[in-house]
Amino acid sequence: MIECRKEVKLLTPYMPGKPIDDVKREYGLDDVIKLASNENPLGCSEKAKAAVIKSLEAPSLYPDGNCSNLRNALSQKLHVTSDQLIFGCGSDEIIAIIGKTYINVGDEAITCTPSFPQYKAAVVSMGGVMIEVPLKDHTYDLNGIVNSINERTKIIFISNPNNPTGTIVTKDEQLSFMKKVPKHILVVWDEAYNEYILDVNFPDTLSVMKEYDNIILLRTFSKMYGLASLRIGYGISTKEIIGYMNRLRGPFNVTTQAQDAALASLDAHEFVKESFALNEASKQYTYRKCQELGLSYIQTYGNFIMIDCKLPSLDLFNHLLQKGVIVRPGFYFGMDTYQRVTLGTIEQMERFFELVEEFIQI
Ligand SMILES: Cc1ncc(COP(=O)(O)O)c(C=O)c1O
Numbered sequence: 001m002i003e004c005r006k007e008v009k010l011l012t013p014y015m016p017g018k019p020i021d022d023v024k025r026e027y028g029l030d031d032v033i034k035l036a037s038n039e040n041p042l043g044c045s046e047k048a049k050a051a052v053i054k055s056l057e058a059p060s061l062y063p064d065g066n067c068s069n070l071r072n073a074l075s076q077k078l079h080v081t082s083d084q085l086i087f088g089c090g091s092d093e094i095i096a097i098i099g100k101t102y103i104n105v106g107d108e109a110i111t112c113t114p115s116f117p118q119y120k121a122a123v124v125s126m127g128g129v130m131i132e133v134p135l136k137d138h139t140y141d142l143n144g145i146v147n148s149i150n151e152r153t154k155i156i157f158i159s160n161p162n163n164p165t166g167t168i169v170t171k172d173e174q175l176s177f178m179k180k181v182p183k184h185i186l187v188v189w190d191e192a193y194n195e196y197i198l199d200v201n202f203p204d205t206l207s208v209m210k211e212y213d214n215i216i217l218l219r220t221f222s223k224m225y226g227l228a229s230l231r232i233g234y235g236i237s238t239k240e241i242i243g244y245m246n247r248l249r250g251p252f253n254v255t256t257q258a259q260d261a262a263l264a265s266l267d268a269h270e271f272v273k274e275s276f277a278l279n280e281a282s283k284q285y286t287y288r289k290c291q292e293l294g295l296s297y298i299q300t301y302g303n304f305i306m307i308d309c310k311l312p313s314l315d316l317f318n319h320l321l322q323k324g325v326i327v328r329p330g331f332y333f334g335m336d337t338y339q340r341v342t343l344g345t346i347e348q349m350e351r352f353f354e355l356v357e358e359f360i361q362i
Contacts, residue, residue: 007127014117018326032324033351035342037228038163038193038304041282042275042345044226045268048261052230055260063256070263074234077266078206083239086246087254091192091220091233095122095157098216098235100248102154102186103128109155110148112140114164114333116190119157128154138298138306139167142177155186160203161193164333164340166300174203178212186241188216192233193302195224195272196279202301206236213238221258223303224275225265232258279303282343289353293360304342306335309356313339319359325352 017036024032067087075082088094099122103109109123113132120130129152133144140158149156161168169177174189181187189205209215220233232254235245265271286305290297298306309316313329313336320327320339325348330338341352 007125010124011121014121015332017328018321020326023321023324023326027322027324029324032326033344033348034326035344035348035352036326036328036340038223038302038342039228040224040226040275040303041342041348042226042271042278044261045265045271047264047268047271048225048227051260051264052257055256058256061256062252063254063259065251065253067254067259070259073263073266078236080206080236081239084236084242086235086237086242086249087259088233088235088249089253089258090222090228090231091190091218091235092118093231093249093253094216094218094233094235094245095119095188095190096125097245097248098155098186098188099123099126099128101241101245104154106152107154108150108152109157110145110153111157111159112145112162114335115140115157116159116163116192119159119188119190123155135162135165135167137167138162138165140169142169142173146177146180149182149185153185155188156181157188157190159190159192161197161301163192163302164304164328164335165298165306166302166304167298168197168199168202168301170201171203172201174205174208178208178215181214183212183214186214186216187212188218190218192218192220193223194219196276196303197301198276199301209236213240216241221262221265224272225262225268226271226275227258227261227265230255230258230261232262278345279343282346282349285346285349286341286343289349293353293357295356300343304340306330306338306340308338309360310337311359312336316356316359320352320355323355325355327352 020032103126105127107128110131123130216237222228296308317329328340
């Protein structure tokens with residue numbers, strides 16, 4: 001047996017939402033609804049689909065390792081220079097690259113818990129230590145993070161909104177936090193769900209970055225743009241930080257299909273509008289339904305919601321699974337009476353609540 005690095009033994013494999021085909025096979029079902037991975041229930045835009053089909057004309061050619069067309073379009077849209085952008089095989093890859101670029105053995109990073117598990121994986125895999133501050137009222141505890149900073153602290157990861165709770169750090173909270181964080185500590189603002197938020201209190205991290213050169217902002221095409229299967233996300237930071245991170249990136253880490261679909265998605269304004277409207281409608285329907293059933297929930301800013309079903313989460317999860325609805329049981333996040341449910345179409349949410357009601361009555 002060849003001994004692997006000791007850091008690898010500390011990692012637990014990522015547990016993705018159960019795939020639809022597995023559930024169909026296991027339970028002999030024809031219709032399965034997946035509300036487990038915060039995907040867009042409308043799929044992706046027709047423009048993105050057409051771009052993927054067109055890009056398949058030349059699958060034998062390596063992709064553009066620089067993502068030049070997408071880079072130029074995004075740098076114009078976001079008003080940043082093209083060397084301030086890095087593209088990855090999902091923002092997952094960028095998170096891993098951040099760990100590889102900055103974590104030495106024994107360095108510490110800080111985040112809150114429960115939050116997105118890949119932050120910890122990125123740090124622990126490099127021999128670093130992740131300090132996990134409990135959420136306060138299901139929200140990132142920024143004071144708790146500041147109090148945990150010490151001479152070993154290298155990176156702070158903030159999921160905004162937070163996956164799985166859907167809560168946000170506001171603009172004012174972000175500004176006062178950034179003033180307190182020493183400038184040699186990197187702060188990663190992960191805004192995977194940014195496109196779902198129009199609230200004026202949500203931070204304008206791109207503007208804040210003009211004052212601070214210790215920020216990396218993460219965004220993705222997996223959520224609102226519906227390109228999760230193509231795997232494309234990006235990071236924005238200073239030219240220097242991006243320059244170092246780029247040294248650790250695979251030379252062709254983003255496929256042509258992903259690049260072309262992402263580029264086309266930037267023009268898919270109608271699709272984004274429709275997806276936003278559906279998410280809002282689904283959220284309001286879910287709030288109403290929870291109130292009707294006497295279930296509490298955490299107000300969400302994302303395309304998912306934590307619902308306290310007041311039952312051991314695995315019991316309800318298994319019932320839903322057998323009937324063809326896949327969600328994320330709260331035990332996975334240390335919130336055992338909750339289910340994390342992606343906001344689907346109204347029909348999908350109706351089916352979810354029908355099954356919850358059925359289970360409550362058993
Ligand atoms: C907060 C957060 N960050 C990053 C990601 C990773 O997204 P992707 O790798 O698909 O870009 C997710 C996915 O669920 C997420 O919830």
